[in-house]
Structures are given as structure tokens and as C-alpha cells.
Amino acid sequence: MTEENKNRSFWDRVQFCDPRILYALFAVVVIVFEMVQVKMPVPNPVWVGKLYDRIENLPPDKAVLIDCDYGAGNRGECEGQFKAVIQHLFSRNIKFMVVTWTTNVEGQKLGRQVLDEVAKKMNKVDGEDYVMFQAIVNAGGVTLQSLAKDIHGFVVKDINGRDLGDIPMMKNFRTIADVSLIYRVAYSWGGVPWIGFVQSVYGTPLAAGSAGIESSTAYPYLDSGQLCGLLAGAAGAAAYEKRVMEAGITPETGIGTKTVSVQSFATLFVVVSILISNFAMFMSKWQGKRART
């Protein structure tokens, strides 16, 4: 305790404590609750249920277009959202196509790893039940217009270099009219202008799984019907994983559920620390005023 700290009042010392103490306490909270995976009641946001019901009633003869654009930074949130939805699609035998962008090649690699893992477990075949396109340059709306009008002509090959024409599943999916739902998993759901160039033009429903930060910008679009579902952060992933587990599709607990149970206590720690520091400020002000009168 430095000399200058000693004569300060107790509340001032609390208010301006050394950040290393905070880091240490926070690390303890996270490590303890990481070891002890506490079973928590997973929240149930409205828009997660709406996306689940929509995938439950999707027509089997159309495909789902998944835009996998999340990066290494938001694996904690978006990987759970991506994995839970493809497990649900596999269990309902709905075919899906995964689009990736050259501006974020990590999304392609991470998506590929998750896809291979889940396909191996649910014995699905690349080219018959799912396909991953090769990366496309995100040049804004003009790219989406060409993609919507002619998928084969624009994408040309899948990630393994096979022509889309020879892939058995792609025979009856040529334009956006054969797509029943677009689902974008990314840090920022608005990064690719699906709403301006595809959803409002062809009426294809659009759902989004986004990092917590950007999910708050999605609510005006949910209210106006331009977005038909939203998975917000790790909590959204956990809610969808709970539904998938209850439907008996996969026994293992998902990434979102594990993250969310530790995150609850971390959030509680941050909220309590903010309240303490504000309380300390009021107390030291109050003591200061009492000392002056």
C-alpha cells in the first residue's frame, strides 16, 4: 500500500483500486465456473423460437442458403449458432448450400471444420445433402444480384473444385427461387446487403445469427418483418441448442450452452463491480460533504 493510499478514506481506496486486483478476481470467477459447469436454465428469446419453427416447416424440395462469415474472434458465439442450425437441417433432411466470402477466409475454414465434424457424426454426404461453395468476392449488391439470378453461372465450382453442374444435389437449385431461407452467421449480420438486393426483391425470408454487439441493430428489421429470426450471441446459440437437444437430434451439450453458463457468472461479476464502484463514489462524496459541514 503506497504512502499516498493510506490516508485516503476506505471508499476512495475501493473506488480507485489497482486494476490487477480486478483481473485476478475476474480470472478466479471464470476459472472456477469453467471447471464447475453449473447447469443453468437457458433463456428462451422469442426470435430463436420463430427461426426454429420456420426451419421445422421448411418445404423439403427447396434448399437453404447459409452465409458463413464469422471469424476467429467470435467463435464463442457464432460457431454454436452455425452448428446447431446445420444439425437441425440435417435431422430434417433439408439440403443446404454454404456461401463464403474472400474478405473473410477464416469463415470458410471454420465452417468447413464444423461441417465435416457434424456430417461425419450424422453420416451425411458432401454433394448430396450439403455443398460448400468456393469463396466469392464481396463487391456489395452487384454480387448478390448476379448470385440470385444464376447460382451455377456465378459460383462455377464448389470448394473442392468440382463443377456445380456435376454435383447431384445442385441439379434442381439454379436460382434464388429454389431457396426457401437465407441464414447468415457472422459478426455483423448487416455486412452483406441481403435485405436490399435479395430479401426485398424476391421475398426470400432472411434469418441472422450475429455476435451480441451487432444484434441490437437487428431489432428494427425484426419488427418490420425484413428479418424472420435472430440468434443473438452465445445466449441465442444456447437457446437453439436446447431446442435441438430436446428434439433428440444430438446428445452432446453445445458450445453455446457451455459458454453461457460461465458467462452468466462473469456478467454478474461485472455488474456487481459497477454497482460497488458507483456506491463507493456516492459514499466518498457523502463523507466529503459530511466532513465539510
Added chain:
Amino acid sequence: MQKSKGKIFWIVLGVLVLAIAVWGEFRAGSIPQVAARVKDLDLPNLGVYRLQTWIAALSCIAVYSFLFKENPFYRFFEHALLGCATGYSCAVVMRQNLYSQWLVPIKKAIVNVAQNGWTSSDAATIALILAGVIGLLWYFQYSKKYFWVSRIAMCISLGAGAGLAFKDTFNQLIPQITGTFKNVCPSEYVMPGATLMERFYMGCENFIFVIGTVSVLMYFFFAFGNKNPIVKGSSKIGRWYLMIALGAFFGNTFMSRLSALIERVHFLMAEWLLISQM
């Protein structure tokens, strides 16, 4: 004295973590989840997986060491990350984009034209060579004299962006405006079978929504209405709404950052130190 006490603390902590890690190495062979993980990532054997996990853990620690002081350990891994990221995206663009979405179709079109004559789609594909020529103009920015030539490619993209901005904007704007037409006192027709209280709550919610949008719109007026009491009053209400929206943004920002850190801690403890459940 203070500095040396801090140093001892970190050394003790480091040794403790290293001990757990080495202890983990001995147990790694026997844990079933580790074998499953090796099969999932289809790595040749356990040794390669453990080496990969060790390097990943060291790079995490290097990043977190930047919190205290910028050190050569961090700079090495930062330059390694920069190299990997740039190399990977350029390899993807070269192979998946330029080679197979541009060169291959053009080659096929030329072969097609040679065999059975011109068709409109082949001509369009061959005309894409022009795109490559313009793409090369980007590299004039390294020459002082012809610097402006590199701006041609930028202008084409800018012009296209500006032209398409009208479509993107109005396709988003119209549903947002019509979405704000809210029924402030819904009747039986709108909500069949709802009690009076439920309809009253829905009416209040819609009223709060419309007032919120209108007042925040007025908050961002700059050219008029400075003295008009209605505009002044409603922009004050607008500022309260914005405070709540900013609070929601702050709350959600925290959610994202925490889950990123927890995912990293999960990796370090579950896959590296093998002390928590995979």
C-alpha cells in the same frame, strides 16, 4: 520492493501453470476425448495435436502479455499472425476466385468458340478479360507519374456503389417506414379473442414505439426547429430513448467480449491443461 514482489508472483504462477501443463502431457494419452479430438481434426497422431495445442496456448499467452508491456514474445507472434492471415487470403483469392471463377470459364468459352462458333454467353465470358485489364490498373499506384490511372478501377467501383445505393437504400427504407405505422388502439378485428387489458397493453406498446421513432428523428434535425417548442421538447424525449438504446448496445457489447474470452479460457483449460471437461 513492490516491483520484485510483483515479479515473484508472476514467476510462481508461471511455474504452477507449467507444472499442470506437463502433468497434463502424461495424462493426455489416456483421455478418450483427446483421441476423439485428434480424429475430428484428422491429424496424423497425438504428438502433432499436442504440439499444435502447445503453440496455440503460447500464442494466447503472448497476446495477453501485451496487456502488461509490449514484448518481443508478442511481436514474434503478431508478425506470424499477419503473415498467416495475409498468405491464406491471397492463396484463396488466387485459387478459388481468380483461377476458377475467372480463368477457367474464359478458357472454356474460348475452346467452345473455337469448336462451334460464337454464342452470346461465350462472348460475354470472353469480354471479362477486360475486367482483368482494369484490375491490373490498381498497380499503377506505385508509379508517381501515372498514379491517377490506378484511380480508374476505384472510380468504377465507386460509381457502381453509388448507382446501386439508391436500390439498397429504398428497398430497406420503405418497409421501415411502413413498419412504423402502428395501431395505437387495436380493435377486436386486429386482435381476435384478446381481453381488453391485452389490447390496452398492445396499444401502449405501439404508442411508445411511434413516439420513440418520431422523437429521435426530431433529435437529429439541424436546419430548423431550434426555437419551436415542440421540436425542442421532443428532441429531449428522443435523447432519453437514445440513452436506453445506447445502454442496450453497451450491454450487448459486453456479452460478445465476455464470450470471446471464455472461449479462450475454455481452450486453455480443456484442451491444453486438460483440467476441465472438454
Added chain:
Amino acid sequence: MDHATLPIIIFILLFSGFIITMIMLTKRGKEVFLRPINGLKVIDDAIGRAAEEDRPIMFNLGFDDLSVNLFCSLAVMGYVVRKAAKLSMPVYVPLAQPLAYAMAEEFWKDGYAAMGKEGMFAVEDCLRYMSSNQSALGAGIAGWIKRDHVGANFMFGTYGFESMMLAEAGQQAGAFQIACTPSFYQVPFFMVSCDYTVFGEEFYAAGAYFNRDPVLTGSLVGQDYSKLVLLILIVLGSLLLTIFQKTDYLRLLLQW
């Protein structure tokens, strides 16, 4: 829609008409009223306070490269540098983009030259290019604020997560802080640690208010009229829907 419907064409003509006519009017010299932004009225008090305590002033230009945002920030910087030069105070300008360095140097020298104080402060120790990496930039500026005990800290332009480091360092050093940024996500962090926060469209209004560029001012006024039209539509639409419960006439008209 794939192609513009009739209501959209009307909107395009209306909004473009507002914007272009207002730009032409301001170019021909018509005096346009722009309400002063409350956060920016206190710039003079901030500089005055820093001068009394004889503590330097810092002006951050954010993370913008050559763009509209950078020119708005530079306009305000010109004003601040002139005010500081009058009180013969130094203005430190940390930079994140090499191209922005050249433009900032030009504005900085003009400011001091206008007040006849060219040689008073060396450019090298006031203008410094830190780094394009966000975390390095944040750590560098936070260190600079604490080392030089900055008295007034202005943060203009777009920011990423480094906004937190700057705001907290400035608040620790007891500086009078004003933040003005269009990036909506960083506003909560500025809001709780700065004395005044200006955000959203007000950032562009600040740029127009200070440099009176006819194109920027005219288009701002044109945008205001467009927003007024949309506001009237919203109020009208809600009223009509509340009166005629069964059909939403204005919505059907707009989505024709």
C-alpha cells in the same frame, strides 16, 4: 423490388431534389441556418480551462483515412488550433493513417500561421504517426495523455475498441473531454467517461458548422427536409391505421 415502383421513384426525385437544390443554393451564397451543436459550444471553455492550468490540448482524428469523416474532423481541428494559437497553447495530434498525417500537418500549420505564431511549437513533437494497429494506437495515445498530463482532450472521427483506452486515460488525467463520433457502438463508452458526447448525424453537422463547405451544409439541410417528409408520413400512417382499423391505406399505397 427489382425495379423501382412508383412511390420509390417519387421519393428518389423528392429527396434528390431537396439535396441538389440546397447544395446549389448554398453554393450561390444563400446564408443557411444550422443550429449550434450543444456539445461544441463548450470547446472554447475547454481550451480556456486548459490554458489556465497551463496543460496541453490533444486533438484525436480517429481511425479515418481520406474520407468525408476526416474532412469534418479536420475542420473542427482547424478551429481548435486557431483558438489554442491565440492563447499560445500547444495542440498535440496523434494519427493512425499515413495519408491523414499529410492533411493534418497542413491544417495544423495554417492554424498557427493564421495567428502569426508559426515557429512557436515544433511540428515533430506535436504531430506524431502512432500505428495503424488499433491496440497499439490506443496504448500509445493513453501513455501520451498520462505522460504530458493533457488538460483538454478532443476525440473526433470514427473509433473502434480503442475509444475505451483513450476515454479512460483522459478521465484518469482529469482532462476536460469532448467526444464527437459517427460510430454508434463506441458512444456508450464515451458517454460515461466524457463531459460532452456528440454522436450520429451531429458529427457531420459539426463538420459543416465549422468549415461552412457549401456541399456538406447544403446536403445536410436537404437531408433534414427528407427526414421531415418521412416523419410526417409516419405520423400520418399511424393515425390512418388507428382510425381505419381494417385496411392500412398508406402502407398499401407505399408498397404498391
Added chain:
Amino acid sequence: MSKRNILKIIAFVVGLYFFLEYILPEKVGGEFDSYEVGCPVTVERSGKKLQFYVGNYYKGRGIIGRMVKSSGKWVKDAKPCLQRSLFLKFDQYGLTEPDAVSAPEGLTLLYLGQNEKEPVLCYAVSEDDGQTFRKKGPVVISTNEVFKTFENAPNGQIPDRIKSFAADFRNGLWEVYLFTMTYRVWRAEGPDLKHLSLEAAPIVSSTLTEKSPNSFDVYSEGGQPVLVYVMDREILEFRRSGNDWESKSWKAPKGNGTNDTVYAGGRMDVGEGVLYLGTKKMQKGRPIDSPYETQLASVALRDRGDGTPLAPEMSVYKKVGASPRPTYLSYGTEWAGKFLTVVGSFAIFIAMINLMLFHGKKIYQSALNYNAPAGEDKLPGGGAPMRNFIKNAGYSAVFLIFLAVMIVCAWKGQTDEAKGTVWKTSFDFLFNAIQLPMGSAVFSMITFYMISAAYRSFKVRSLEAGFLMAAAIVCMVGQMPIGELLASLVPESWKLLQLPWLSGKLLSVLNAAAYRAVLIGTLIGSVAISLRIWLGLDNSVYSSVD
């Protein structure tokens, strides 16, 4: 002509193409049914044989046209007789599958109105034998004698969503048969189309396969209703006997067209047999969605007696209308998309080249003054030259090595065929060992700053900051399982204390309203910015050009 003006003109021309392509329609001129014709329905009214059909100008936007048979030839009216109206929200996206019935109060046309929700069964009445119609809105059906329509149930509280329908008016009573999404047929009858009461059980459910029919129609024969239900070339007929329905099915003969499936679409007596004229969907020759040459006709002749079909007779009544002139602008969008993507993909190498130049120069300069006298960039105390070389150029060398290794491994190890080769393993190794952990660690590093910033500087100094803090805490805790745990302690009725409910309302009402206004401001701002760039008013973009 300065270089800056050349650039501005290029930007303007490219922008003009996309602007015009958006503003001008895809095609101009041509008749209302120039894209597709279909769903013919025939009726006899005051001695005249009338035929209504659906014509499309755009895919899916149905408009109803009329034809009259005079002196053996079908003559088409110039103007369509019924189309979507501005202020009737039930047929906002067009009309399909009409069914014409001659009723005492006038010729009645029932149709399915298409809109953003489910199709709505509506009807219109005409006094002048179908030249003009007055719309009467949705048909009202009810199961409990309460005949009311609602916003989300315009046709009344019917058990299932309508997929197709058939209607008939016989001895003063309206009969409407509904074919629903779950392959059931319900029957409703009533004095007029606003008071139809639905029978308790569906009349036909078991015999229908899980496949939706091509068309579905009812006509009366000898005072009794006959339900015709057609799937590809299988025709089922249901006749009422007592109060249940028995079905008879027969196969329609192959016509001389290639894959012409037959549809029942209204009935007209032709001497020797019952002529199922026309189709509910159209048919004959070309597949269903090929525009411009579709025809409308049809026939499956059926003998009156024992059901053996006679040879079909194919005749064409209505070809597709005069085709419009395309504006040719929309032809170019696909090509423009590919063009701009290729231009964009060339730009990605610039980042790599800049980094290689920067780090290469560092290595070159450090190598140049390797043993030069101690300069200020040397370590204090004149350390060995090798340590200085590593201090300055070491990290650049690390960057270049990793760059080269990653480019080669990524090029060879991307595809699945490379599985098991050394390239894919080393590519996966590099990605999972360095790029992935570093990326997420850097992103999560900021959490530590947030925690210390949250503790030290997030103080409630003003009422506004207090509002912000309260909303932030409600949002954070409300979306976490902790909020769910705390909510279970509070009784169900106290909504305001339930954090998940409160954070949901805060996000979907208050935050949505406020951010929608910010969004409108941003969208109008982007119109202004793109207008300035397009018209060349904004010079900041060309600042580095002379």
C-alpha cells in the same frame, strides 16, 4: 479535361447504368397476359358462352381476362376484367385460380387473392356478363355460426389454410369446397357468400394421397354435385350417395402433346360427351414455367356411359398475348456482377504487396548498415551487430517466412483431395496453431480493458448516464441464464420484475424505435453521399489526384 474530370465522368457513367437499370422497368409495352396464361374457367350466362382465364405480365402477378364465344370463335376483351386493386390488401400480389358461377344476383367470380401472408378466398359480382366486376372482399366461412372476419383470419375461423377451392350455386344455396394445405376437402354451404357454415368433418380425407392435385373443380350433373380432383393424369370423381361420397377414378388418355397432363377446369357440353375444357393450371406441351409460348387448351373427352375415354381432341383457344419490348438494361446486371467481382479480387493483392515492400525494405536497410558505426538505431552500449540485425529485421523476416509458407500450404492444402498429404496437414496445423488462437485472443484481450474501464470510469454522474447504466444492466442480466434464474423467484404476474421479459421489451420496443430513427437518418445520409459521389460534387474522394 483534367484527370479528375475524366475520373468523375467514368464514375458518373457506371453509376448511370445501375441507376437507370433500377429506375426503368424490365420491359415496356405488350399485353397484360404477355408472360403466361392459365386457369381457364367457362360459364354460360344469358345464352353466351364465357371463358375467364388468368394472364400474367410478370411471373406470379395474376390478372383475370375474359373471352366470349361468338360465331364459333373465341374473342378476347381488350381490357382485363379484374385485377389487383390499390386499397384491397387481400390481392396485393395478384389473383389466381378463378371460378365463375352464374348466380341470380349476377355473374359471380370467386378467386384466390395472393398477398404477403396466406392466400385469401375473395369474390366479385358483375351485372354486365363479366365485362366489369365489383369486388366484395373475402368469403366468410365459420364453424360456430359467428360470421366475422379478423385481420389474421380474413376468411373467418377456418380450421386450415386454403390451397385450392371449387364453388357452385344450386337451387338457392351456395356450395364451396375447400382443398386445404393438409390435403383435406371441407364443404361449406350458405345462403350467400358472406354466411357460409362449414360442415363439422372434412368430407374427403382418407382417399387423397399426400400429393397436392394439379386442379380441383366441382360441377353439377343431374342436380347432384360432382367433385373432380386431378393429379397429373389420374382423374378422381366423387359423387355423393346418401351422406358420404364414393369416388371413381380413371386415367386420362395421352394426347398428341409430349407431356400434357390434363386438368379439370370447368365444363361445357359438347354433343357426344362431357368436355373438360381447359385447365386450372395450364398445360399442353411446354412445361409450366416457360414464358412466351404457352398455350391454353385442353381436352379429355369422356363417354357418358361406362367411363371409357374417347380419343382426346386438342384445340387451342388462347395464346400468350403480344410480347413487350425489353429495355435490355437488365440483361447486363449478371455480367456487371462478374466484372466488378473480378476487378475487386485484383485489389486484394495490394495489401500483400505493400506489406512485403515495407518489411523487405526493413531487412534490406538493416543488412546494408550491418557493420556500419553505431547509429541511434543501434542498441545502447554498442551491442553485437547480429543482435541489432535481429532487433530491426528479425520480425520482418518472421513475417515473410510465415507468408511464404502459408501461401504454398494454403494453395495446395485447400481442397479435400489433399486430405492426408503433407500440405493439408501443415495448412491445418498453421491455421489451428497460430491464426485461430491469435485471432480470438486479440479479440478477447479488450475484455480486460472493458472490465477495468467498467469499474473505474462508468460512474452515474448524470441522470442520462444513470438511464444508460440501468438499461445496460437489464440487458446484460436479462439475456443470461442468471436472469432466468432470478425471474423464476419472482411470481409470474409481476412482469416488470422479470428481467428476461423486461430486456426483451427494452430491446424490441425502446431500442428498436430509437435505432430505427437512427437507421432512417443513416439511410438518407447514404443517399446524400452517393448522390454527391455520383454527380462529382464530392472532391474528398479524388484528393490524391492533382
